[in-house]
Amino acid sequence: MMDLDRLANSPIGRLVPISGVTPGTGDTWRYHAFVPQPLPVTPALDMAALNSASKAAMEVARLDQAVSQLPNPRILVRPVVRREAASTAALEGTYATFGDVLEADFLEDRQLSSEQREIRNYVNATEKGVELLDTYPISVGLVSHLQEILVRGTSSEAYDSGGLRQRQVYIGPRNRPISEARYVPPPEGMILVEGMSDWEKWVNTASDVPLVAKIALAHYQFESLHPFSDGNGRIGRLVALLQLIQEGILRVPILNISSWLEHNRQEYLDSMLEVTMSGSYDKWVAFFSEAVGSQAKAGIAQIDGLLGLKSQMITELRAAGIRGSALEVAENLIGYPVIDVRTAQSMIEKSFEAANNAISRLVEQGILHEITGRTTNRLFACRRVLQLV
Known part of the structure; x- marks a missing residue:
C-alpha cells in the first residue's frame, strides 16, 4: 500500500487528487497520485554513488572493446538480446525457457505462445530502437513507437498503445482497489505530457553527471512517470541500453542488465520507491551501477567462453x-x-x-x-x- 504520509512530504514530488470509476461495478473512487518533479540539472550525489557509476562505465567500455575486436560482433549480439528479452519479461511475470525464446525465431506468428510473442516483440523493439538511433535521438516519440511494437498482438495491446497513456494506471495487485497499490503514477493528460517532455530534454542535454548515474536517474524518472498503459518496465530497461549506445560507450546491444535485476528484483523495486520517498538518489545510483558493472564483467567472461567453445568445436571437427x-x-x-x-x-x-x-x-x-x-x-x-x- 502506498505510504501517502511519506509521499506527501517527498522533496522531489507532490501528491495530486485523482478519481475514477471501477470497470464492471461502476463504483466511483478517489485517491492520490504522485507527480515527480523534473530531474535536477546537477543532482546531489555522494562520492560512493559517483565512484560506482564511474567504475561501471569503465566496465562497459571494456566490454565494448572486447566486442569490437571480434570479426563479426553481431553474431554474439543475437543470443544476448534474446537473453535480455527473456529476463526483462520475467521481471514482469512472463516466463519462458531460453530454448523457447530461441525457437520463436523459427515459428510463424500463429504458432507462437503468448509468452513467445511478448518476448519476440521485445527483440523486435530492441532491434528497431538500435536502428532508429542512427537517425533520431531518444525521445518520447521513439519510445512510444517501441512500446507499440512491444505490445503488438498481445493481451496488453490497447487503444492508447504507441502513445502516452490516456488512463490512470497503478502498480499493485491485479483486480484490487487502487487504494492497495504500491505506487500510483501521475494522471494522464498535461501533467504526464509535460513530465515526459522534461524527461526527454533531460536525457538529451549534455551534463557533467557520470553517464551510468545519468542513465540510472533517467530510468527512475521514466518508471515514476509510467508513461504507457503497459510495458513501462521493459521499455524503461531498453531505454537504459539505448542510452549507452546513443552516448557511444557501447556500439551494439550486448549488455544483459535485466538478468541481474531479475535476481535482485525486490531490491530493484524497493530502491526506486525509496528515492520517491526520501528524495535521495545515492543508493539507487549505486545499486543500478552495480547491475551495469556486474553484467559488463559477465559479458566479457561470456564472450571469452563462447569464443573458446567455438575454437574447441572447430578443432574437434577438423580432427x-x-x-x-x-x-x-x-x-x-x-x-x-x-x-x-x-x-x-x-x-x-x-x-x-x-x-x-x-x-x-x-x-x-x-x-x-x-x-x-x-x-x-x-x-x-x-x-x-x-x-x-
Whole structure:
C-alpha cells in the first residue's frame, strides 16, 4: 500500500487528487497520485554513488572493446538480446525457457505462445530502437513507437498503445482497489505530457553527471512517470541500453542488465520507491551501477567462453575430418545455438542440400541435436552453447 504520509512530504514530488470509476461495478473512487518533479540539472550525489557509476562505465567500455575486436560482433549480439528479452519479461511475470525464446525465431506468428510473442516483440523493439538511433535521438516519440511494437498482438495491446497513456494506471495487485497499490503514477493528460517532455530534454542535454548515474536517474524518472498503459518496465530497461549506445560507450546491444535485476528484483523495486520517498538518489545510483558493472564483467567472461567453445568445436571437427559447409555452420553456432536448415543455407550461401548435409554431419558428430521430433521444419540445438548463454 502506498505510504501517502511519506509521499506527501517527498522533496522531489507532490501528491495530486485523482478519481475514477471501477470497470464492471461502476463504483466511483478517489485517491492520490504522485507527480515527480523534473530531474535536477546537477543532482546531489555522494562520492560512493559517483565512484560506482564511474567504475561501471569503465566496465562497459571494456566490454565494448572486447566486442569490437571480434570479426563479426553481431553474431554474439543475437543470443544476448534474446537473453535480455527473456529476463526483462520475467521481471514482469512472463516466463519462458531460453530454448523457447530461441525457437520463436523459427515459428510463424500463429504458432507462437503468448509468452513467445511478448518476448519476440521485445527483440523486435530492441532491434528497431538500435536502428532508429542512427537517425533520431531518444525521445518520447521513439519510445512510444517501441512500446507499440512491444505490445503488438498481445493481451496488453490497447487503444492508447504507441502513445502516452490516456488512463490512470497503478502498480499493485491485479483486480484490487487502487487504494492497495504500491505506487500510483501521475494522471494522464498535461501533467504526464509535460513530465515526459522534461524527461526527454533531460536525457538529451549534455551534463557533467557520470553517464551510468545519468542513465540510472533517467530510468527512475521514466518508471515514476509510467508513461504507457503497459510495458513501462521493459521499455524503461531498453531505454537504459539505448542510452549507452546513443552516448557511444557501447556500439551494439550486448549488455544483459535485466538478468541481474531479475535476481535482485525486490531490491530493484524497493530502491526506486525509496528515492520517491526520501528524495535521495545515492543508493539507487549505486545499486543500478552495480547491475551495469556486474553484467559488463559477465559479458566479457561470456564472450571469452563462447569464443573458446567455438575454437574447441572447430578443432574437434577438423580432427574428425570434417571440412567445408559443416565447419562454416559450426563457426556461427555461438550466435545460433538453435538453427534450422533454411537458416544454415542462408548462412553459408549454398544449396538447401548442402546446408542439410552440413547439419547432418554436425548431428553425427554430436555438435547438434534435433529437438522437435518432426520430419519436416526441424530445429537443431547446440547444447554446449546453450549451457553458456
